[in-house]
Amino acid sequence: MPCVLPLCSPDMSRDHSVELRHLRCFLAVAEEANVTRAAARLGLTQPAVSRTLAALETSLGVRLVDRSTHHLALTPEGHAFREKAIAAVAAFEDALAAARTPSRPLRLGHAWSAAGAYTTPLLRRWRQEHPDVPLELLRIDDRTAGLTRGAVDVALLRGPVETPGLVTELLHEEARVAAVPSDSPLARRPALRLADLRDQVIALNTVSGTTALELWPPAARPTAALTVANTDDWLAAIASDQAVGVTSTATVRMHPHPGVVYVPLTDAPPLPVHLARRPGPGHPSVPDLLALAHEVTRAGGGGA
Structure with a gap:
């Protein structure tokens, strides 16, 4: 039978022991699957995140996170609670936004590169038509570009969308x-294959990026990686000759850098771009x- 977990128990309703900060903390841990990364995202210390998560579990009377494995994983109760917590945080943010501005802006989130070369046409068309x-x-800078925490109404997400409780549709690839690096011999090549990067250090954005070492076939998989937390640090690492990276054509247009050269990869699979939103009532627009977004993309002219 599916696990059904109420957002609050009667005891919690009386003592108000669960607060919005508990839900935000749990969602960050659930999304990052790592307390350290969740703490960095929330601007808290690792012990503070652990205490907040433990306090939430105590108030609920259930274990939400399985800490017995090397990587944190949600328990069945944690998966059930996650969807309710997402809805609760999003409803709170929507209520605040509606109260602050009766005709509030529509918020479109992205973790990097927005809609690539389609970004400007989309923004211009929206301003003209709405x-x-x-x-x-x-x-x-997080995996859902602020969607699960209620910071945006729609998000542009690249790669597979694994967060439960979101409605997604493919926009394009x-x-x-x-x-x-601009002075690397690789920069003078007209095209590259994944195997050409096997001896390089690979810059991996583990917070919001889409590249992992599993992108490479096992026989040509790099063994060294440099972890970064956002696109700016990713670009800096490559420009300073600490690493190379893999990204999509959207980055070419949205993030030009004098120290970085983008070279086509002929054997890497395309990267899907999704429009994601939360289910249920939201911004009417x-x-x-x-x-x-679909119309602008179909019209073309946005390829890098």
Whole structure:
């Protein structure tokens, strides 16, 4: 039978022991599957996150996270609670936004590169066709670009979307490219294959990136990686000749850098780009944004 877990028990309703910060902490741990990364994302210490998570579990009377394995994993109760926590945090943020501005902006999140070369046409078309609803483009460095914490109404997400409880639709696919230092011999090549990078240190954005060493076939898999937390640090690592990277063609247009050259990768699979939103009522203009994004993408002219 499916696990059904109420958001609050009667005892919690009386003593108000569960607060919004507990839900935010749990969602960060659930998304990052790592207390250290969750703490960095929340701007807290690792012990503070552990205490907050433990306090939430005590209040609920259930174990939400299995700590017995090397990587944190949600228990069945944790998976059930996660969907309710996402809805609760999103509802709170929506209520605040609606109260602050009766006709509040529509918020479009992204972790990096927005909609690539389609970004400017999308923003311009929206302003022309929906002048009464401001569209805010927000870069938020996490795997759902702020969607699960209620910071945005719609998110542009690259790669597989593994967070439960989100509604997604494929917008388009982007070719992948290698990002190499501008003075590297690789920068002079017209194209590269994944195997050409096997002896390089690979810069991996473990917070919001889409590249992992598993992208390479086992026989040509690099053995060294440099972990970074955002696109700016990723670019800096490559420009300073500490590493090379793999990204999509959207980055070529959105993140030019004098110390980085982007070279086509001929054998890397394309990267899907999804439009994601939370289920249920939301900003009334979300359907209009989804329709316009598809229209702009179909019109073309955005390839890098």
